[in-house]
Amino acid sequence: MAVKKIKTIYDVLCPFCGTLCDDLEVDIADNKVVEVRNACQIGTKKFYSSNPNEHRYETPMIKKNGKLERASWEEAIDKAADILANAKRPLLYGFSSTECEAQSKGVELAEILGGVLDNTASVCHGPSLLAKQDVGQPGATLGEFKNRADLVIFWGSNPVHAHPRHLSRYSEFVRGYFRKDGRNDRYIVVVDPRNTHTAQIADLYIQVNPSEDYELLNAIRAVLRGVELDEKEVSGVSMEKIKELVNTMKTCSYGVIFFGMGLTQSLSHHRNIDAAICLTRELNDHTKFSIIPMRGHYNVAGANQVFTWNTGYAYSIDFSRGYARYNPGEFSSVEVLLKDQVDASLIVASDPASNFPAASVKNLFKHPLIVIDPHESPTTVYADIVLPAAIAGIEAEGTAYRMDNVPLRLRKVKDAPGECLTDKIILEKLIEKVKEKRGE
Amino acid sequence: MSEIKLKLKKETEIPLEAESITPDNFAGKSINEIKKLVVYYGREELTIGDFFNVTGKSEEKDDLIISINGNLSNVKRIGENMSGGEIIINGDVGMHVGNQMSGGKIQVNGNADDWAGAMLKGGELEITGDAGNYVGSAYRGFWKGMTNGVIKVKGKIGVEAMLWASGSVPAKRLPTLICGSAGSFLGIHNHGGTIIVEGDVDRCAGADQIKGIIVIKGKAPKILPSFKKIGEVKEIELFNGEKITGKFIEYAGDHSVKKNHSTVSKKTGELNKSVNGRLYIAA
Numbered sequence: 265m266a267v268k269k270i271k272t273i274y275d276v277l278c279p280f281c282g283t284l285c286d287d288l289e290v291d292i293a294d295n296k297v298v299e300v301r302n303a304c305q306i307g308t309k310k311f312y313s314s315n316p317n318e319h320r321y322e323t324p325m326i327k328k329n330g331k332l333e334r335a336s337w338e339e340a341i342d343k344a345a346d347i348l349a350n351a352k353r354p355l356l357y358g359f360s361s362t363e364c365e366a367q368s369k370g371v372e373l374a375e376i377l378g379g380v381l382d383n384t385a386s387v388c389h390g391p392s393l394l395a396k397q398d399v400g401q402p403g404a405t406l407g408e409f410k411n412r413a414d415l416v417i418f419w420g421s422n423p424v425h426a427h428p429r430h431l432s433r434y435s436e437f438v439r440g441y442f443r444k445d446g447r448n449d450r451y452i453v454v455v456d457p458r459n460t461h462t463a464q465i466a467d468l469y470i471q472v473n474p475s476e477d478y479e480l481l482n483a484i485r486a487v488l489r490g491v492e493l494d495e496k497e498v499s500g501v502s503m504e505k506i507k508e509l510v511n512t513m514k515t516c517s518y519g520v521i522f523f524g525m526g527l528t529q530s531l532s533h534h535r536n537i538d539a540a541i542c543l544t545r546e547l548n549d550h551t552k553f554s555i556i557p558m559r560g561h562y563n564v565a566g567a568n569q570v571f572t573w574n575t576g577y578a579y580s581i582d583f584s585r586g587y588a589r590y591n592p593g594e595f596s597s598v599e600v601l602l603k604d605q606v607d608a609s610l611i612v613a614s615d616p617a618s619n620f621p622a623a624s625v626k627n628l629f630k631h632p633l634i635v636i637d638p639h640e641s642p643t644t645v646y647a648d649i650v651l652p653a654a655i656a657g658i659e660a661e662g663t664a665y666r667m668d669n670v671p672l673r674l675r676k677v678k679d680a681p682g683e684c685l686t687d688k689i690i691l692e693k694l695i696e697k698v699k700e701k702r703g704e
Numbered sequence: 705m706s707e708i709k710l711k712l713k714k715e716t717e718i719p720l721e722a723e724s725i726t727p728d729n730f731a732g733k734s735i736n737e738i739k740k741l742v743v744y745y746g747r748e749e750l751t752i753g754d755f756f757n758v759t760g761k762s763e764e765k766d767d768l769i770i771s772i773n774g775n776l777s778n779v780k781r782i783g784e785n786m787s788g789g790e791i792i793i794n795g796d797v798g799m800h801v802g803n804q805m806s807g808g809k810i811q812v813n814g815n816a817d818d819w820a821g822a823m824l825k826g827g828e829l830e831i832t833g834d835a836g837n838y839v840g841s842a843y844r845g846f847w848k849g850m851t852n853g854v855i856k857v858k859g860k861i862g863v864e865a866m867l868w869a870s871g872s873v874p875a876k877r878l879p880t881l882i883c884g885s886a887g888s889f890l891g892i893h894n895h896g897g898t899i900i901v902e903g904d905v906d907r908c909a910g911a912d913q914i915k916g917i918i919v920i921k922g923k924a925p926k927i928l929p930s931f932k933k934i935g936e937v938k939e940i941e942l943f944n945g946e947k948i949t950g951k952f953i954e955y956a957g958d959h960s961v962k963k964n965h966s967t968v969s970k971k972t973g974e975l976n977k978s979v980n981g982r983l984y985i986a987a
Binding site: 482542605 | 744745747748837844908911912933959960
């Protein structure tokens with residue numbers, strides 16, 4: 265038996281969650297991932313998913329007689345550009361699981377097409393961005409929290425499952441410059457309706473009634489100001505516990521709130537974040553406090569950054585007038601689909617069919633649909649054209665932004681299979697072809 | 705008095721943006737000139753004549769009535785920035801109707817979509833049906849929403865109406881909203897707006913209110929914990945001097961906001977309830 269030559273690549277970035285771990289070691293043999301070290305289970309799985317499997321697209325596909333069939337790049341790009349160039353109001357959505365260079369090309373294409381441009385923040389931390397625009401955000405980078413924070417509050421987030429290495433790298437177990445004793449030097453608070461695995465390792469667990477976070481934040485803010493409240497209990501939390509929490513917050517030397525979708529996607533959406541940010545701001549009268557969203561996709565922060573430096577807005581952008589306009593609720597992808605206001609869609613590195621409301625998905629499938637994706641997904645199954653992509657961060661280089669908006673360089677560890685191209689090259693081909701069809 | 709009649713030829717598939725439909729733009733123009741005014745359809749720049757039949761005669765702006773017929777639920781921005789005259793819409797209307805208008809009147813005989821009367825600076829907007837979310841609200845990122853004028857909605861309105869409303873009694877700016885019933889976060893970040901609800905409201909009315917008056921004649925679910933009960937009143941005096949009679953419970957708030965309007969005395973530790981916003985709920 266021939267011994268395979270194993271190549272080890274060090275300091276690889278993990279293209280999965282917003283923690284963007286940068287210390288992975290990946291063993292490659294025969295252009296296959298054979299071992300991943302240091303990554304969490306989810307990250308490891310993502311690397312293995314790049315190995316040849318039946319769910320991977322290796323050539324462009326075009327729907328003929330209701331079935332996706334193999335096609336050449338030339339034919340697929342030509343047909344896709346045809347659909348986009350003739351659409352009156354195309355939607356370009358996704359972008360959070362690819363690199364910044366491709367996202368930038370997406371903005372360029374949306375501007376040429378005069379379409380609607382959106383990224384997945386629209387259905388995850390978009391509310392955080394809305395609140396930030398209303399009341400600002402006292403934040404810091406993860407290194408600050410690691411080295412200084414002695415009070416860590418996880419509100420509506422469950423890093424044990426969603427950001428598995430966050431706790432050991434930045435927020436709980438890790439030793440910091442001023443937190444030499446790691447876990448023992450930090451007081452952990454979890455606010456969540458469910459007794460999650462993160463709650464089980466916390467020092468203080470506050471069980472709030474589902475979707476009543478706003479009322480609790482409201483009460484905490486009032487108590488912090490010294491207002492004696494009439495209530496004995498708010499959102500299922502006793503006044504004693506609220507006072508205990510406020511006291512803990514006021515007396516710490518550096519506190520941080522990590523909030524997740526439990527705040528952004530429960531009943532009060534951006535108003536939860538609005539109140540949480542106001543609370544953080546007011547806590548800075550007593551001590552040092554910061555607040556930061558636990559971003560999901562590894563480069564959703566990058567999508568917000570790239571869209572903002574290109575257009576001035578982070579998501580939900582409309583180019584129909586030739587310049588960028590912004591209004592979540594009007595130009596956000598879920599709403600434009602729900603109201604059936606687009607006539608073609610291009611989805612890049614995302615799977616809205618699994619995550620959007622059914623009524624929106626129905627309208628997505630009603631009109632021509634082009635998907636750029638490495639793998640088969642509920643969205644690609646209903647697509648008219650699938651353009652196979654190299655997996656960014658594994659088969660393509662690029663830039664990605666961590667959840668605290670620190671840009672890091674993604675590495676290429678192996679070649680893409682078959683005829684796969686990077687998202688950036690595919691979008692460049694589309695831009696070129698659309699321009700040609702428009703006679704520019 | 706002159707009148708221009710518009711009739712939608714057929715319903716559009718994607719939204720039509722028609723901010724050119726205002727008495728300001730139509731005043732003194734011939735029918736042919738009005739037909740040539742620009743509207744936006746997706747990425748295309750078309751004209752009013754492409755979508756509407758136009759009849760009537762136009763004279764001075766303040767004496768001009770524009771009446772529009774048809775299902776306009778996919779037509780956005782009618783009456784944007786208008787400063788005088790009148791628009792009568794017979795049927796449902798799309799988003800942003802009458803946004804940022806500073807004078808004149810818009811009458812909608814039907815339902816309106818989101819952002820009706822957003823950032824109103826004056827004038828009157830009346831809707832006989834329901835209205836969507838963000839009625840009379842500030843647009844994203846603005847700290848000053850509706851600054852003056854009146855919005856009347858007969859039916860129910862959606863969430864976050866009158867967001868960042870900004871009124872001032874000395875400056876005689878009295879943004880006012882009267883509605884049948886309202887969704888959650890009514891009058892959030894209210895800085896001097898007046899809101900009267902004939903029926904019920906959803907949760908978190910008056911959240912982050914600094915000053916202003918919210919009167920709820922129907923029921924409200926549990927009010928926010930940071931509101932302090934003052935007592936029962938039989939008469940409410942509004943900023944414009946008008947009075948509402950009836951049995952109401954008076955609350956002061958929102959006391960969670962760190963602003964001088966709701967101060968806790970350092971000496972006595974007592975809360976000064978006299979200067980901040982008011983929430984009245986029918987007893």
